[in-house]
Amino acid sequence: MQNFSYVNATSIEQVPSLLGRSWDDAVVMAGGTDLVGEMKDYAAVPKRVVNLKSIEGLDYIRQDDAGLRVGALTTLTDVLGHGAVSQDYPVLHQAVSVIASPQIRNMATLAGNILQRPRCWYYRSEDFPCLKKGGARCYAVGGVNTYHAIFGSGPSYIVHPSDAAPALMALGATVNIHGPRGGNEVAMDDFFTMPEMNIRRENILRPNEIVTEIAIPKPEANSRGMFLKVRERESIDFALVSLAAQMTVVNGTCERASLVLGGVAPIPWRAVEAEDYLRGRRITEARAESAAEAAVEDAAPMPHNGYKVQIAKNLVKQAVQALAS
Amino acid sequence: MADRHDEARPDESSHSETKSGTTKSGTRFTRRGFLKGAGAGAVTAAVAPAILVSEAGTAAAQEAEGVMSATITLDVNGRAHNVEVEARTTLADALRDRLEITGPKVVCDRGECGACTVEMDGKLVFSCMTLAMDAQGRKIETVEGMADGDNLHxxxxxxxxxxxxxxxxxxxxxxxxxxxxxxxxxxxxxxxxxxxxxxxxxxxxxxxxxxxxxxxxxxxxxxxx
The missing domain is CATH 1.10.150.120 ([2Fe-2S]-binding domain)
Known part of the structure; x- marks a missing residue:
């Protein structure tokens, strides 16, 4: 790891001026579980690291009729332990419960989890100057792409590694961003960006902006949610494919479905075709299967990751049937 | 891309204990003590650039610039240790290489294997993914603090x-x-x-x-x- 200058921020307002115009100038750190790894792998070589943990009052979960507001410094352990999360937001609770390990969940924040950088082995290796690091090519193309994207058309084929992001997106969460011109709120659906739009990053944040809060609307009383995650190892592993599902089913008929896949695309991947197919339909096994087919309609697997298509289908079918029963 | 070879080694600076003056290497010849001594010649040259914290005169400007190294106090198993660390020094490296508290092991060095696990303010964390500077003012417990004298936990x-x-x-x-x-x-x-x-x-x-x-x-x- 290259040394850097470490700055303790004291207020949100101060942060944009402590950050720079480029990601090479300065980055923010909260839990640090992703950033420290990135710096050890020389995927991030910032001149300055701005510590957010020194800011008072950013560690909270506030609950009102509209839903939950989670501060930027709230850890995954605190999200997991919050009564309202387990009671009313099972899709989020289940997602957070399968993130990494107790040690990581004690350190890592919910906001940091959705801002994780790719786990792609080329990105994380010093030996591969890939597109994401300002290089000329994506080494997954023509390389070993077992864990890469089955959706999207490049030019980078990383997958978004977050488990919390699909869950938050399925719940219709919004992200509060603070920058030099103040704060604004952005829907999670508009927060993440595909590589063709922004090859170096996975979301709309500029180098001098930070996420200050995640707001999660309370699900409709008659809707239900669940999170499914398939991984190679049953603990402390990233998803091969995950699915966050939130559905409103009345008398066996789906009124609304929110289905977001993880581990399959450079961003959390909303299965729009499956959602559209399910709306207004009575759920049967055959229709759950059709929804699963619709979810992977646009999949374009690479030579080594075709297995992800079948996993994605299985998860959609399983969740749709479970939430309709 | 960074050039690894230009860097200062992360583990070479002084440390002292506030309660007891004797270091564990003491006068005995140990492998650890030998390695520390052998590295000492390179220390001054390697650490010097990192101490150029800020050229700005005011405290506020220095605060905004941040620090690349500092002497911090770590509370480990109920005992205070002063140790100079760089910003990039992890808690695991500070404990092992400076304070010779070698219970926490560095194996994967990426927060995946758990060998470096310690408690910080009663919460389980990976010391390899924690910056030493972030451990200041926190109560750190390692496996060395588990037994009560000769009585195992x-x-x-x-x-x-x-x-x-x-x-x-x-x-x-x-x-x-x-x-x-x-x-x-x-x-x-x-x-x-x-x-x-x-x-x-x-x-x-x-x-x-x-x-x-x-x-x-x-x-x-x-x-x-």
């Missing part, structure tokens, strides 16, 4: 009784995770034990004995032993 005793280690390299991490688990829940189910220890890897594969030891220690501790 009941969890340590159970590990011995149940033969819960083979090569033993992962054991300090497993012990810390086990302690944290049982401090919060003295009557865990086998599934809760597995979940509580899910951040620790044993490459020898002695998990069944570890789980058995934790269940046995829990029972003993509930009986007050």
């Amino acid at each position: 009941p969890i340590q005793e159970a590990f011995v009784e149940k033969d819960a280690l083979m090569c033993g390299f992962c054991t300090p991490g497993f012990l810390m995770s086990s302690k944290s688990l049982l401090d919060a829940n003295d009557n865990p189910t086998p599934d809760e034990v597995r979940e509580g220890l899910s951040g620790n890897i044993c490459r020898c594969g002695t998990y069944p004995h570890v789980f058995e030891a934790v269940m046995s220690a829990a029972e003993k501790m509930r009986k007050g032993g």
Whole structure:
């Protein structure tokens, strides 16, 4: 790891001026579980690291009729332990419960989890100057792409590694961003960006902006949610494919479905075709299967990751049937 | 891309203990002491550029610039240690290389294997993914603090009784995770034990004995032993 200058921020307002115009100038750190790894792998070589943990009052979960507001410094352990999360937001609770390990969940924040950088082995290796690091090519193309994207058309084929992001997106969460011109709120659906739009990053944040809060609307009383995650190892592993599902089913008929896949695309991947197919339909096994087919309609697997298509289908079918029963 | 070869080595600066003046290497010849001494010649040159904290005169400007190195105080197992660290120094490296508290092991160095597990303010964390500067003012507990003098902690005793280690390299991490688990829940189910220890890897594969030891220690501790 290259040394850097470490700055303790004291207020949100101060942060944009402590950050720079480029990601090479300065980055923010909260839990640090992703950033420290990135710096050890020389995927991030910032001149300055701005510590957010020194800011008072950013560690909270506030609950009102509209839903939950989670501060930027709230850890995954605190999200997991919050009564309202387990009671009313099972899709989020289940997602957070399968993130990494107790040690990581004690350190890592919910906001940091959705801002994780790719786990792609080329990105994380010093030996591969890939597109994401300002290089000329994506080494997954023509390389070993077992864990890469089955959706999207490049030019980078990383997958978004977050488990919390699909869950938050399925719940219709919004992200509060603070920058030099103040704060604004952005829907999670508009927060993440595909590589063709922004090859170096996975979301709309500029180098001098930070996420200050995640707001999660309370699900409709008659809707239900669940999170499914398939991984190679049953603990402390990233998803091969995950699915966050939130559905409103009345008398066996789906009124609304929110289905977001993880581990399959450079961003959390909303299965729009499956959602559209399910709306207004009575759920049967055959229709759950059709929804699963619709979810992977646009999949374009690479030579080594075709297995992800079948996993994605299985998860959609399983969740749709479970939430309709 | 950064050039690795230009860097200062992360583990070369002084340390002192505030309560006791003697370092563990003392006058005895040890491998660790020898390595420390052998590296000393390179120290001054390597660390000097890092100390150029800020050319700005005012304290506020210095604060905004941040620090590349600092002398910090770490509270480890109830004892205060002053140690100079760089911004990039992890807690694991500070503990092991500067303070010679070598219970926490650095194996994967990426927060995946659990061998470096310590408690910080009562919470289990990976010391390899924690910056030493972030551990300032926090209460750090390592496996060295578990036993009471020569009396092993009941969890340590159970590990011995149940033969819960083979090569033993992962054991300090497993012990810390086990302690944290049982401090919060003295009557865990086998599934809760597995979940509580899910951040620790044993490459020898002695998990069944570890789980058995934790269940046995829990029972003993509930009986007050």
